[in-house]
Amino acid sequence: MLLIKLFNLFKGYVVILVKGTFPERFLNLCTRRKIFLWNIKREENMTANISIQDFKRLKEISKKSFCRIHIIKKVGLPFFIYKHKKRKAMVIGIVGIAVVLYIMSYFVWAVQIIGNTNISYDLLEQELYNAGVKSGVLRKNIDTYSVRNKLMINIPELSWMSVNIKGTTAVVEIKERNILPPAFPKDQPCSIVAKTGGVIEVANVVEGERLISPGDVVQKGQILVSGVLEGDLAGIRYVHSDGDIVATTWHEKTFDLPMYKEVKNYTGKEKSKHSLKILDFCVKLYIDGEVSYENYERKTFEKRLSLGNGFVLPLSFNYDKYFEQTVSKIKMTEKEAVEETYKLMDNELKETKIINRQYEIKNNKLKVIYTCRENIVEKVGFEFDSY
């Protein structure tokens, strides 16, 4: 219905008042002549909406049905144009805005980056800037293929990316590569040493000479699998030792008690700094820019002006709000402290399997002991005489 209403507004229509004894006859005559009427209301007299073209054909019908017709209201674009025909400045203004918007739609005004977690936004933005994707560039000048190539070469962490230009926004979608720590080169001989001390649980050795067996207690840095093989017949061979060695390990840490936590409270005072940004030019909408709060939280967000979804304009409104806070230190109870340290340790030992957690409190010290199961393989190269 909205569309029909808009269409009617665009074409223009007239609200008419029909005075007469038999407006029914008028309606019937109209329908027979295929004159389209809508929104017919009957109070004392009848009002109806009719399009401009049809209105011109009403003269004959009004005579036949003995009805008199008056115009109450003229609605729509044609009447508006007629009314403002002499106002040149307005016409120029409307046309000018239309032209400016049209020209502006040829440029890219915003760069949107989706999908980065480890790669910093600034780096991507800088690289895109160097590759020619920046606000204020002609849309057709952006060669998405070469931009993609350049970025893929310059940023090794990228595994996939795409550049799409939607309206006036360049949407850059990226996928990151998980870069593993450099593995020990496979063709180099090496030994395996213990990453941490513990009790060996499982020792699966694929290559190399096993020096330990399950149940052994090892120290950190102790050689577990040797890459030097001494045979009776072949002499000394150097191999790349490999295998899985799982051990039960203990990790302990002591913390000072009591522990404190910071609690933030809003005082209710706030200050806002708004600014208008046109391209890279910033217009301040505030006078006193100093924030005199000792502790504060800053909330900031940017509202870009846009027509519809795709057509983003190079105009943005930046809100900056500062909320004053008071920070007070509160003593944690023992239970809270233990939980806090557990959280810390859990995060630290993320990659191991935690079997048991224990804590001791003695002389204002909190000692946390973690029992874990983990792979303690660490490959270490060694010097050897080449053949």
Added chain:
Amino acid sequence: MTKGMKTLKEKPVKNFKERLNNIFDMPTDVILDVPKVTVTSDNNVVIENFGGILEYSQNLIKVKTKSKIIGVSGNRLVICLITDNDIIIEGIIESVRWE
């Protein structure tokens, strides 16, 4: 009374078009110009295939169709749209009756 009974028992007279329609099992409102009345809730009535308006006031709209007269009564009735075939009536509708 007897006359009334008689008319009830009599088979309704069908013309050629109706009989043809019966044979081919076509929807009646498409082949014959029989009025079709759609009532949505208590605020919207659409009458298709109507002949003309007989009476129009705020409380009653009478519409002529091929066979009978349809009277729509209610409050604040507005003819939302009228063409040579269809009429859409909006307002608070109390009854739709064939007279």
